[in-house]
Amino acid sequence: MFKGSLLEAMVAHASENKKPTDKQQKILESAIRIFAEKGYTNTSTSEIAKAAGVAEGTIFRKYGTKDNLLLSVIVPFLKDLxxxxxxxxxxxxxxxxxxxxxxxxxxxxxxxxxxxxxxxxxxxxxxxxxxxxxxxxxxxxxxxxxxxxxxxxxxxxxxxxxxxxxxxxxxxxxxxxxxxxxxxxxxxxxxxxxxxxxxxxxxxxxxxxxxxxxxxxxxxxx
Amino acid sequence: MFKGSLLEAMVAHASENKKPTDKQQKILESAIRIFAEKGYTNTSTSEIAKAAGVAEGTIFRKYGTKDNLLLSVIVPFLKDLxxxxxxxxxxxxxxxxxxxxxxxxxxxxxxxxxxxxxxxxxxxxxxxxxxxxxxxxxxxxxxxxxxxxxxxxxxxxxxxxxxxxxxxxxxxxxxxxxxxxxxxxxxxxxxxxxxxxxxxxxxxxxxxxxxxxxxxxxxxxx
Amino acid sequence: MFKGSLLEAMVAHASENKKPTDKQQKILESAIRIFAEKGYTNTSTSEIAKAAGVAEGTIFRKYGTKDNLLLSVIVPFLKDLxxxxxxxxxxxxxxxxxxxxxxxxxxxxxxxxxxxxxxxxxxxxxxxxxxxxxxxxxxxxxxxxxxxxxxxxxxxxxxxxxxxxxxxxxxxxxxxxxxxxxxxxxxxxxxxxxxxxxxxxxxxxxxxxxxxxxxxxxxxxx
Amino acid sequence: MFKGSLLEAMVAHASENKKPTDKQQKILESAIRIFAEKGYTNTSTSEIAKAAGVAEGTIFRKYGTKDNLLLSVIVPFLKDLxxxxxxxxxxxxxxxxxxxxxxxxxxxxxxxxxxxxxxxxxxxxxxxxxxxxxxxxxxxxxxxxxxxxxxxxxxxxxxxxxxxxxxxxxxxxxxxxxxxxxxxxxxxxxxxxxxxxxxxxxxxxxxxxxxxxxxxxxxxxx
DNA sequence: CATGAATGAGATTTCATTCAT
DNA sequence: GATGAATGAAATCTCATTCAT
The missing domain is CATH 1.10.357 (Tetracycline Repressor; domain 2)
Structure with a gap:
């Protein structure tokens, strides 16, 4: 798990401008909350989906993989850190x-x-x-x-x-x-x-x- | 995962005096090495079994559950810690x-x-x-x-x-x-x-x- | 997949005379190219949409189902064949x-x-x-x-x-x-x-x- | 899908000697029959499992991936072909x-x-x-x-x-x-x-x- | 009309655990 | 005791299709 470069992700992230939809926001918030509490590996995407009130597919439509969801959470933070x-x-x-x-x-x-x-x-x-x-x-x-x-x-x-x-x-x-x-x-x-x-x-x-x-x-x- | 009391485990462990068999020793050593490197959740019992050179069933015969294998690793350490x-x-x-x-x-x-x-x-x-x-x-x-x-x-x-x-x-x-x-x-x-x-x-x-x-x-x- | 009659499709197709719009043309071209290369089952509608430069919904607005897109590709050919x-x-x-x-x-x-x-x-x-x-x-x-x-x-x-x-x-x-x-x-x-x-x-x-x-x-x- | 070398698979296959179990035999037979009828992509592993009368996990325990199941079917054939x-x-x-x-x-x-x-x-x-x-x-x-x-x-x-x-x-x-x-x-x-x-x-x-x-x-x- | 966000059914895959041998 | 084949629940992921905007 987690193949690929953090740097690449940070560079790629810079070019993302689109505003997240309501559901996307909810997904991020739920992911952050549950990842923080139980850790990435101990958190299932179905749990996040349920907490965010979206279908599981919605997560993958936007973020592609669970790994990438994690990156989407931490990359903006790291750029400030x-x-x-x-x-x-x-x-x-x-x-x-x-x-x-x-x-x-x-x-x-x-x-x-x-x-x-x-x-x-x-x-x-x-x-x-x-x-x-x-x-x-x-x-x-x-x-x-x-x-x-x-x-x-x-x-x-x-x-x-x-x-x-x-x-x-x-x-x-x-x-x-x-x-x-x-x-x-x-x-x-x-x-x-x-x-x-x-x-x-x-x-x-x-x-x-x-x-x-x-x-x-x-x-x-x- | 990890239901149950650490204390109970520590007390229970006190009464265990049997020397670990050769295979048990191998299992513990492999578990320690791989848990330390990749973390408990990212480690599969089959990986430990392979590394220890035993059948997967043997781990469960000795330790019952994966959780209990973790406890068997850390409890003696905690008692000294x-x-x-x-x-x-x-x-x-x-x-x-x-x-x-x-x-x-x-x-x-x-x-x-x-x-x-x-x-x-x-x-x-x-x-x-x-x-x-x-x-x-x-x-x-x-x-x-x-x-x-x-x-x-x-x-x-x-x-x-x-x-x-x-x-x-x-x-x-x-x-x-x-x-x-x-x-x-x-x-x-x-x-x-x-x-x-x-x-x-x-x-x-x-x-x-x-x-x-x-x-x-x-x-x-x- | 592919329920329904080829013959019906061929007959139905005979009555379609409307010229395909620009987007329809693009969709057909992309579908043909990618179906030919990778096969129908291995091709996703999102891939076709991307290659055609249209939204995924547009394909379904025009063709209803992926099956029907395949028919729209092969029926005119079969009629000549x-x-x-x-x-x-x-x-x-x-x-x-x-x-x-x-x-x-x-x-x-x-x-x-x-x-x-x-x-x-x-x-x-x-x-x-x-x-x-x-x-x-x-x-x-x-x-x-x-x-x-x-x-x-x-x-x-x-x-x-x-x-x-x-x-x-x-x-x-x-x-x-x-x-x-x-x-x-x-x-x-x-x-x-x-x-x-x-x-x-x-x-x-x-x-x-x-x-x-x-x-x-x-x-x-x- | 299907990454990797056919040749490697053929060489690797030469060294496999263990007799397949009953269930493994059933899996192979079902896979062959259904792949032949509907094609690899149109066949789901759950369909094979059902036809073979085994749990789906059993297929992956033995063959690891669906791709590899296909190879296990065709490699012995190709070696004779x-x-x-x-x-x-x-x-x-x-x-x-x-x-x-x-x-x-x-x-x-x-x-x-x-x-x-x-x-x-x-x-x-x-x-x-x-x-x-x-x-x-x-x-x-x-x-x-x-x-x-x-x-x-x-x-x-x-x-x-x-x-x-x-x-x-x-x-x-x-x-x-x-x-x-x-x-x-x-x-x-x-x-x-x-x-x-x-x-x-x-x-x-x-x-x-x-x-x-x-x-x-x-x-x-x- | 076109879009693309959202869905949910289903696909592949993983893995702790059981159990017959 | 030890084995490893088998399980099945759950995890990640895919994708045709729908629908509000």
Whole structure:
């Protein structure tokens, strides 16, 4: 299952302009909801059709295959997710009076948390399939590493030179920060999505404090 | 799929002492390998049978259902994973001359990294299924939260009182540390399992440094 | 599939005089081309619609059913094919100074080869469907045997009486000659349609020579 | 449909030795009967299953795909059909005191008519699919032209040198004789299979007489 | 008139599970 | 105990046909 290129799908998707009909919208919504809950493989097209109130054939008329339905769900999301593609995010984040690494983190986290809150279910689908689906993982990971990773490295270097970040290897800093922020996103939006974060702003400050200073006091036991 | 209680399975498993026959061993090994690679749902019993060199019927003779085969794979792992169950880990970790939180972290990470390295594939299965399989997730999460979480909290409180950990709410510290360490385990053992960590000991020191001090220098931009 | 009478269709068709619209023409052309290549059953109406540049509904608005589209393709052809219906051929062939059986064969072959060359694709469709489609075969074969066969017999008898044809049973002569000429048409127009016959006239002479004299020399080995 | 090589299938088939079970035998028999009557595409696997008295899944357990079921039907037949592969036929036909071309024809026709009578339905399937299925045709035709055709040419040359065959180009003789004999087989075994040939031996003599001498008397009209 | 979205019956295929040998 | 043939329910997919716009 899932033969073929994610990239191709993303390019192909760009050229689709037609407005979806009511039923098509319903299909997408149902697919997103059920894929998010049970995972792609555990969801049958008949289940989606029933939930969307359409005939099963209608799904295949529009999307051709179940695989392609999945792509139709995640491709628009991925195009926004990877800042390297949707050129906007980093520019937006970096241009606005970013004076410190903390400011950058704050802007970045705000931006992505808002995005994931708006697309919580698709994010769940993507995370689940990235772990579950070998082919999809093999397409998405290099994509991320090649396009997003270098941009982050550049930003880290800027702040290292300003003396705001410790003099560890850039790769190490990046790995630590990403592991933590990635883990935060996954645990908050996928694993425990119902735990309403008390206050997003307060949560963001917690994250920043942890990333910058850790949880220690600097005191060693005597 | 996956009807029934994980707990029951764990209890039931405790009473099973019979050594697995040769064929059973082969079946388990093949199941673990293929489940880990492609996920439970994407793996057919006939594929496992072929890989194990047994007849398909043999799997069902031994394990009854495919679901039960999955349980037979993950239950022994879970019993070791949750220190609350296999009483050993924390005792072992805490008794040996633990003088500081860093020492505790070091011992804990070493212990779990060794365990996951030895059981990498089963860990992959558990993580994937925990995300993918609604029923399994709903059984495992409370289990974890009720049994493991309070013990961690106790330990954090000890070191907070000793002044080694910042005076944040225990829940916050726990969440941050667990999010990071969990993220680390998942990204190293599931997402990018082939990235051989240069040196485990060096990696552990990096983790400790990040958890304790973050990546900042304390300097603010003027 | 294909319920209903070929004859009815042929009669019904006689009364249709309306010129096909542009779209109808396009649909017919595409249907002929694709039916000829892949066979009726292996061709979907959506494929035809796409090739014709019309909406799928348009085909059904014009032709009602896919079966009827097939009939619309082959009925006009059949009306020309069976001389008993399109009264022209035999008259034309027989009246023009036909002095010998060879002359008759020559005129007949020229006439039909020209016709099949002009309608190669429809001939392919008819042959394929006659073999493939039980109902169509059961309608066409008796039709041929009742209407065409007796006329041929009559002609053969004429030339037998003139002493040009061997004194075999008329049925035998007819079967031999028809098997050969039918085989020739099928192998040249259906099986190997791209083999451009070097020269039609030369080919015709070869056929006549074979039909009249075979390939032997009359010498028996001693 | 029908992707993949006929040759591969023929080679693969050679290594299959296991005896078919009762149900498998029933499946093959039903498939042969219904494919022969209605053609491959017009036959559904559920129809075959019903006719064979098995569950539909049983067909796919053994044959994997409907395509492969077709191959399982025709491959053994083709291996006997092409004398170049089943080395026997020509040797058998040529060694037995063949004194004349007529003798050769007689032996050859007897041999093939017996074979087709025993495998009438599979022959029908092969002929129908060869016309209907582009892929299959493109695999079978070159196969025939390369392996069978040259052997026939050699035999024709032998008898041309002995003066038994007319001094026409070998290719022309071959084409005429094959068109006729092929047409004879198709019309007797596929098109009109119920027409019991009065007497095979008498029929063979008719064919030989036609091939050698045609239907003419040599007399030209004055 | 033409369109193309929608349908639903039916086709192929998969696969966990059973059971006679 | 082990086998693997057989099952049948359910999954994905196809496609001729209808019908509102």
């Amino acid at each position: 990877f800042p390297a593609i949707a050129e906007g995010v980093f520019n937006e984040v970096m241009t606005k009076d970013i004076l410190s690494f903390e400011d950058f983190l704050r802007a970045f986290l705000k931006n992505r948390i808002d995005f994931f809150n708006e697309n919580k279910e698709i994010f769940q689908i993507v995370v689940k399939e990235m772990l579950y689906n070998t082919e999809l993982r093999n397409e998405m990971l290099p994509f991320f590493l090649e396009n997003v990773s270098p941009r982050i490295a550049k930003i880290i270097n800027v702040f290292k030179e300003r003396g705001e970040l410790a003099d560890f290897p850039t790769r190490t800093i990046q790995k630590m920060v990403f592991t933590f922020i990635g883990g935060y996103f996954v645990s908050n939006f996928v694993l425990l999505p119902e735990n309403g974060t008390d206050s997003v702003d307060k949560e963001i400050e917690n994250i920043i404090r942890f990333v910058m200073n850790g949880v220690g006091t600097g005191k060693k036991p005597h | 949750f220190p609350a169950i296999a009483e050993g880990v924390f005792n072992e970790v805490m008794t040996k001359d633990i003088l500081s939180f860093e020492d505790f972290l070091r011992a804990f990470l070493k212990n779990r990294i060794d365990f996951f390295n030895e059981n990498k594939e089963i860990f992959q299965i558990v993580v994937k299924e925990m995300l993918y399989n609604t029923e399994l997730r709903n059984e495992m999460l409370p289990f974890f939260l009720e049994n493991v979480s309070p013990r961690i909290a106790k330990i954090i409180n000890v070191f907070k009182e000793r002044g080694e950990l910042a005076d944040f709410p225990t829940r916050t510290i726990q969440k941050m540390v667990f999010t990071f360490i969990g993220g680390y385990f998942v990204s190293n053992f599931v997402l990018l399992p082939e990235n051989g960590t240069d040196s485990v000991d060096k990696e552990i020191e990096n983790i400790i440094r990040f958890v304790m001090n973050g990546v900042g220098t304390g300097k603010k931009p003027h | 069976f001389p008993a219906i399109a009264e022209g051929v035999f008259n034309e062939v027989m009246t023009k100074d036909i002095l010998s059986f060879e002359d008759f064969l020559r005129a007949f072959l020229k006439n039909r080869i020209d016709f099949f060359n002009e309608n190669k694709e429809i001939f392919q469709i008819v042959v394929k469907e006659m073999l493939y489609n039980t109902e169509l075969r059961n309608e066409m074969l008796p039709f041929f045997l009742e209407n065409v066969s007796p006329r041929i017999a009559k002609i053969i008898n004429v030339f037998k009486e003139r002493g040009e044809l061997a004194d075999f049973p008329t049925r035998t002569i007819q079967k031999m000659v028809f098997t050969f000429i039918g085989g020739y048409f099928v192998s040249n127009f259906v099986l190997l349609p791209e083999n451009g016959t070097d020269s039609v006239d030369k080919e015709i002479e070869n056929i006549i020579r074979f039909v009249m004299n075979g390939v032997g020399t009359g010498k028996k080995p001693h | 092409f004398p170049a592969i089943a080395e026997g036929v020509f040797n058998e036909v040529m060694t037995k005191d063949i004194l004349s071309f007529e003798d050769f024809l007689r032996a050859f026709l007897k041999n093939r008519i017996d074979f087709f009578n025993e495998n009438k339905e599979i022959f029908q399937i092969v002929v129908k699919e060869m016309l209907y299925n582009t892929e299959l045709r493109n695999e079978m035709l070159p196969f025939f032209l390369e392996n069978v055709s040259p052997r026939i040419a050699k035999i024709i040359n032998v008898f041309k040198e002995r003066g038994e065959l007319a001094d026409f180009p070998t290719r022309t003789i071959q084409k005429m004789v094959f068109t006729f004999i092929g047409g004879y087989f198709v019309s007797n075994f596929v098109l009109l299979p119920e027409n019991g040939t009065d007497s095979v031996d008498k029929e063979i003599e008719n064919i030989i007489r036609f091939v050698m001498n045609g239907v003419g008397t040599g007399k030209k009209p004055h």
